[in-house]
Amino acid sequence: MAHAEIHPSDNRPYHHGDLSRALLLAGRRILEKDGPSALSLRAVAREAGVSPAAPYHHFKDKGDLLVAVASQGWHELGEAIVASRAKARDARHGLSEIGAAYVAFARQNPNLYRLMYDTACDLADMPDHAKDETSGWGQVREALVAVGMDPDNDHELKLATIAAWCAAHGVAEMVAFKEFEPLKQALGGEEAFTRAILDHLGLYARHARSHA
């Protein structure tokens, strides 16, 4: 058999056992290794050792699978942000660390990151668990309060949170442009470059001055 096809004559059981999880893993693996254009339902099924129609018993759509993969990404991004707060030397650096962690995640999982926003845009919203208090949004809010913003001024606080998130997203998608390479090297690497831009956008300690 030329293309290593799959037949019940293999000792693989007819029922997979945990296909949902296997499909998610396969999807993620293909996305990271071969890029978004290689991420077809059939390829995912192939990678999981299953027929092209099998995924339809676990996801209503190809899009539904992609949303699930993206959702996993949002979860991991939240974890990375939470972890980053421990690294801040003091409150003034909380936002800066979050920003750096955010961009680092996007750069380490570029295809996943893109998928996250593509599916979010299709839904015209972010998945709920990206907005939990214990997750991304909540952490940014806490960091803003820790830096001096009035915790009772919900309006300004929400605006500042959105602004910080927008800044991180913009940087995350543009840092890779190779025309910035000389400036990156002049600043001593991509992380320094990222932090320099985020500082320009007020993610360092501006709120402590202007909104205290």
Place this chain on the structure above:
Amino acid sequence: MAHAEIHPSDNRPYHHGDLSRALLLAGRRILEKDGPSALSLRAVAREAGVSPAAPYHHFKDKGDLLVAVASQGWHELGEAIVASRAKARDARHGLSEIGAAYVAFARQNPNLYRLMYDTACDLADMPDHAKDETSGWGQVREALVAVGMDPDNDHELKLATIAAWCAAHGVAEMVAFKEFEPLKQALGGEEAFTRAILDHLGLYARHARSHA
């Protein structure tokens, strides 16, 4: 004929005349009306009244066509930015107007805007004409100088330009999220919301203070 197919029996000439342009227009029309998933080479050819193989005499690839459509978008974005500078009441508002115009363009052509960055990421760079002095980058740089930045400090100026561009890009992609709707309405509309966020990111008049 059920599906209104195309045959030489129509009085349409065998040679189209200006197919390149027609394909670009068709591609853009489909992208805006039916979304990126409907933007297939065959659909573009259909819309232009031509066989599925015809585009290959004008574009080497589907990707090549998409790059051309995106390139058109970069050009128009540049024009929108140039036009926006006339609206600034004084130098201090130059950056703000550019940011608002940038986001407005992205919101009015969301699918085109996404295509522009998708193809830019594939090329790991922005098309050259987006970086001309008379275009986007140059305008931002001029606005930064007009607001008090040292025109000879190339390092800081470039960093500030990139920061401003990143901010605008981040806002442009996130403004549409419907979870911001209440805040948008509280601020009196999407444009006011956009400006409020851009202000938070220092696109209003911060450089006049901190870098004069």
Place this chain on the structure above:
DNA sequence: CATCTATCTGAACGGTGTCAAGATAATCTT
């Protein structure tokens, strides 16, 4: 006029998302 070259068509290939019908096996009912 004849020839050359650019442009367009038609038909074909493999790949894709999706669905309906049937096979298989785990679970539930009695």
Place this chain on the structure above:
DNA sequence: AAGATTATCTTGACACCGTTCAGATAGATG
């Protein structure tokens, strides 16, 4: 434990996709 039910997976099919290639057409060149 035996039979019935339900969840899961396969097979096969359909329409659409990107792409290629041989051949038709017609404008340009001599």
